[in-house]
Amino acid sequence: MAVVFKRPHALRDVPMHYCPGCTHGIIHRLIAEVLDELDIEGKTIGVSPVGCTYNNYEYFNCDMQQAAHGRAPAVATGIKRVHPDKVVFTYQGDGDLAAIGTAEIVHAATRGEKITTIFVNNAIYGMTSGQMAPTTLINQVTTTTPYGRKPELHGYPIRVCELLSTLDGAVFVERVSMHDIKNIMNAKKAIKKAFQVQIAGKGFSIVEVLSTCPTNWGKSPDEALKWLKDNMIPMYPLGNFKGKDLEV
Amino acid sequence: MGEKLLMKGNEVIAEAALRAGCRCYFGYPITPQTEIAHYLAKKMPQVGGTFIQAESEIAAINMVYGAAGAGARVMTSSSSPGISLKQEGISYISGAELPAVIVNIVRCGPGLGGILPAQCDYFQAVKGGGHGDYKMVVLAPSSVQELYELTVEAFNIADRYRILTMIMGDGILGQMMETVEFRDEEEIIKVDKDWATTGTEMKRDHNTITSIYINPEVLEKHNQKLQAKYRKIEENEVRVETFNCDGADIIVAAYGTVARIIKNVIKMAEKEGIKVGLIRPITLWPFPVAAFEKYSEVPKAFLSVELNAGQMVEDVRLAVNGKRPVYFHGRMGGMLPTQKEILDKIKEIVKGD
């Protein structure tokens, strides 16, 4: 009988701890499929962040390091400079990358570190239970913006791809979404290209993945996907910002 | 030994790191240690190594984390305010048991303080400036030659125990020039870093570097393992110089630059008929408790002289354990005690009973 669906080799056979309806599991799988397809699992070193995916080093079969909150790009820099022939990626959420780790991501990008960042933006802090993220939308209710995010009190959401694409060292920048199958397939293409850009030695690559948090958004998984599509995409337009035509 | 050279302390640290096989340096500029970065910025590219001027001390120490986890001999250097910023990384590196070397050319605080010599970061270094029950080996050289030898040793200790090792000096040691003789070849211990993240090559299970253990039973076991390692280091790695202690009337405890001032004081006191001994801890952690126990029957007392408000004196008191009085004399803010004021303090103690 032909096998039509199986676990990618780069994904370990362990239960994940994510909440029902969370899209982290899908994103992990996409990365693992790319590691398999590019046949780079054995030469890849990943960096886990602080946040919901703090222990995703247990989910990947490649070597992994766990970093302090926001510091994954600095840790990845250290690894890549020791092993320039290896493939290094970070997996970071919106609090990790766009709040506490803003300096690290900006400078890793501007140095053109040959690493790949998978940036998961779900507009909220999940792990610590639903606080405002730098990417929380205007009027979005969180546990630390119980009356909604007000620009005059809490400032505006950060558009990470737009920000990083101004840097010469960032050569591949793309925003994708998890809200339907078509977009998930697009996401995989972008992730694959981002790794290929790194392997080709072109510079820093990042894929921002719009994602859901049904638990902290207080929505069912279905409602959450719809909310993402209706509310996040207008604020965070999908598409490639840089490096679409890079030869890899 | 090779040719005698006249070199600045900071440059000697950098040269020693290269000789010890360090090929990765990550740092951020701060006075009075920046010559370390200048030297390595020039030399690293010549030996195929990595030099990065990081965006912050925080980034630098996390680059150290990544590189150490990837199996490299790696170093960062800074001075007090920068070391404070690195405390997060220091705790994580300690938790993840990564070998690395960190240099602190201490300046006076608190806050931005000043750039002149001080020993006010003793507590931060030996008692743990970051969170959690961890230790790092702290080496306190007192000459340029010793900066060289202890920097090389720091890398060996780090690799041997998978521990962070700190070289703690001050602006005088960093800025002064003294004669140094390098060995033709360094004794570099070889350890198999089979735990490092080097890529599985599909030949082994994955390696993970982490400091998080959510399960309390597992985390307690991890802590017990760390503590057992620290006890082993206390048994094996104590370094201390005892000078003029046999038959001394009073024993001074001092490290680094201050110990050198004490050696002058010892000569002055001799002329006045007072025999002064010196116990100079070279490892501030592990603290040389046995040396103090050995001389705890000294007739008069112990005196700890430091460039702070009284920090090492607490460890001296613990080591002496009430057998003799332990006095303290210190200066702060970048001021140095004169030989005469130390001698006056000694005379006051010796005549005081």
Place this chain on the structure above:
Amino acid sequence: MAQQEIIISGFGGQGILSAGRLLAYAGMLEGKNVSWLPSYGPEMRGGTANCHVIISDDPIGSPILNSATTLMVMNGPSLDKFENIVESGGIIISDSSLVTRSPKRTDVKVYEIPATQMASDMGNLTYANIILLGKFLEVTGIISKEAFEQALRKVLPEKYHYMIPDEMKALEAGMKY
């Protein structure tokens, strides 16, 4: 001589620190124990600069000087600051082109040399510190001219080695003054 303790002081940019380095290097080449300690601070040029140099037959304890056997000054404020810490019987060497008053001390040997003027006459102001060092070498006799020349070769970057013959002339001018 058991131990020479030298303080050299002046403005940043006068070659104060490099004069000290030359002495320390030459002392090392003579087989002595040496230390060199600069005042370090944010000023790179134009502020006050001084260094402490010890040249000794014995191992050196503290590199920090509370007193000095020799004081070499290249500006007035330096003389005001350090005149009183020279040991009785010690030496003060002063650049009298820039230091307008004479030392008040009567228990030390005083050498006043218009070093900056002499250097200017030689066509290069940077020789002033070397002229003063010449007097130090002559009076103390602890460092030979040969060792000094060797130290110049070690301390100066190669691209400045062409200046060494003139530097040695400056040294001799100081010795003879």
